[in-house]
Amino acid sequence: MAAAGGGAAAGRAYSFKVVLLGEGCVGKTSLVLRYCENKFNDKHITTLQASFLTKKLNIGGKRVNLAIWDTAGQERFHALGPIYYRDSNGAILVYDITDEDSFQKVKNWVKELRKMLGNEICLCIVGNKIDLEKERHVSIQEAESYAESVGAKHYHTSAKQNKGIEELFLDLCKRMIETAQVDERAKGNGSSQPGAARRGVQIIDDEPQAQSGGGGCCSSG
C-alpha cells in the first residue's frame, strides 16, 4: 500500500522515499542535514544522527512525508546500491563541483538507476559546494546538458551557505507527486484490484531479482 509511495485516497498523505547517492565526502549528509534540521558543521558531524531523516511538507494542500535515506558513498559499498534504492520514488545524485571524479560516479549511478528502475524514479543531479566556485572542475554547461540528456534535473547547491537546497527538495517533491498521480490514474483505468491488493507480496517476490541485478541481497540465494 504505502510501499509504492502513492497516496491513494484524497486527504491521505503521500509518502515518498528518496535515496541519496554519490561518492563519499561530496556532502550528501550535509545537504540533508541542512534541509531537515538547518544545521551545518564544517568539521565532521559526529554526534548527530543523519543517515535517516524525515520531513513533512505541505505542497498546494497535499501532505507529503519525505523519508530520506543516506547511503554509504565508499566505492567498496557500491554493489550494495540496489538494496538501498529499491522502491524509492526519487534519487538525489550528489557530486562535488571541485571533483571531476565524483561527477563520473554520478553518471554511473544514473545508468544503473535507469537500468534497474526505469523512468519511474525522479532523478536529481546536484552539484554541491558552489561556495567553492573558484575551484570548480566540473563545468556547469557539461553537467546541465548531461542531466537533460538523461531526463534528470540539475541543481546547484551549497550546504554550507544554504543555497538551492530548499528549491531542490521542493521541486523533487512536486515531480514525485506528479509521477504518483500518473501512476494512480493508470491503476484506476486498469482496475485490477486483486493485483494491487497483492502488492505487499510482490515486494517479497522482487528480492531475487534485486539480487541478480546488483550487489546482491542478503535474504536469499
Place this chain on the structure above:
Amino acid sequence: MASNIYVMSLKSQCQGIHVDQLELLCKKGCGYYGNPAWQGFCSKFWREEYHRARQKQIQEDWELAERLQWEEEEAFASSQSSQEAPSLTFSKSEEKKTTEKACKVTTVKKFLSASFRVGSKKAEIQEAKAPSPSINRQTKFLKTFHKTGQEIYKQTNIFLEGVHYKKDLSIKEQSECTQDFYHNVAERMQTRGKVPPERVEKIMDQIEKYIMTRLYKCMFCPKTTDDKKDLAIQKRLSALHWITPQMLCVPVNEEIPKVSNVVVKVITDTIEMDSKHEPRDKLACIKITKNEPASADHLLPTLIYILLKGNPQSLQSNIQYITRFCNPSWLMMGEDGYYFTNLCCAVAFIEKLDAQSLNLSQEDFDRYMSGQTSPKKQEPKSCFPDACLDVKQMCKNLDLLSQLNERQERIMNEAKKLEKDLIDWTDGIAKEVQDIMEKYPLEIKPQSQPLAAVDSENVENDKLPPPLPPQVYAG
C-alpha cells in the same frame, strides 16, 4: 472501495467451490449468503434493520471468515474439510451473535471513537502475554471481551486459526497469507472504519506484534533452508574475525575506554536480537547502533564491524523472518526499514567481501583467511583491539607477571651461579693451599744432633758437680 471489488471477486470464487453451501444463500435471492441467525436473510437485508455502519463491519468479518474457510478447504482434502466447515461456520456465527448484542448497547459513534482502538490493543497485549493457548481456550477467552474493538481482535484470531490449518504450506505461502492479511485489515480500517491513517498504523503495529508473538515458533527459521545459511554466515563471520576497524575505515577508536564500552554494548545488543520474537523488536536491537556514527558513510562500516565482532546467532533466519512477516509498508519506508536495509547490506557485504574491498593485497587476504598470520600480531600495541578496558588491564597484568617471572628466573640463575662461584672459590683456595703445602711441605726437623754435640764436646762437663737438687724451705 478497492477491497470491495476484491472481496466480491473472492466471493464468486467461493460459490464455485462451496456447492454444499448454496442452500445458505439469502432468501431474497440476492446472491449473498444468508444466515439462520438472521432469519435466513443475507447480511444486506438484515442490515437494514440495524445500524448501517455496524453491519458493514459484521459483513466484512463474515466475508473474511468465508475467505479463510475457503482457503482452508482448498488446502485440505475435501472429506476433511466438509466435516469441519459446518462446525466452523457455526462457531463463527455464534461469535457474531455475541458481538451483535454488545454492539446494540454501543452507538455507532462510540464504535468509531478512539476507545475501541484502545480496547483492541489492550486485548491484544493481554492475549499476547498468554503462553500459547489452544484454539479452544482462545474462543473462550474471546467471549470475555465485549468491547467493540473485538472486531479486529476476532479477525486476527480467525487468521491465527487459519494459520494453524495451513502448517503444511511452504513458508513462502504462509508469508503471503500474512501479508495479505495485513493488507486487508489495514484497507478495511481505512475505507470502512474511516480510521485516520496514523491510527491505522498504530493498530497494525499491535496486530503484527500479536500475530508474530503467537506464530513465532512455527514461523521462525523453517528447518529446511534457513539454518544452513545461518551456519554458513556464522562460519564466514568467524573466518573474518581478523578484520580491524582500520581496514573498514570505521571511525571507532577502541583505545578510548568509553568508545570501546559502547562497542561492547552494541555487540551485545546485536547478539540479543535472536532472543526477540517480534520482528520489530528484533530491529530495535539493530537500531541502537545508530547512536554512534552520524552519516551513512560511517554507519554501514560500523555495522559491518559490529557484526563481525559480535557474530550474532542465526542472522539469516532473523532477516528472513523480518522480510516475511513484517508489515511491508514500514519495512520499505520507515526508519526501521532503513536500518533493516543497512543490516541486509552489511550481511551482503560480508558475504561478498574480498581482498579488494578491504584494500588488501590478495596474498595478505589469503594469508589472513587461512589463519597463517594475523594482522593483529604486527601491531603489538593493540593485541586485543576488541577487548574492553578490564580485559586490557588483565592483559597488562599478565604481561607484568610474565616479566616478573622472567626476572625471578634470572635471579634464581644468578643465585645458583653465585653459589657455584662460592663453592669454586673455596675449592680453589683449598687447592691453592694444598698446592702451596705440597710445594713447601711443613717439615718439622728432628732435634738436631749438633746441638747435643755442642754439649758433648764439652768433656769436662762430667766432672762438674751434679746440679743442686731443689730444696724446699719451709717458711
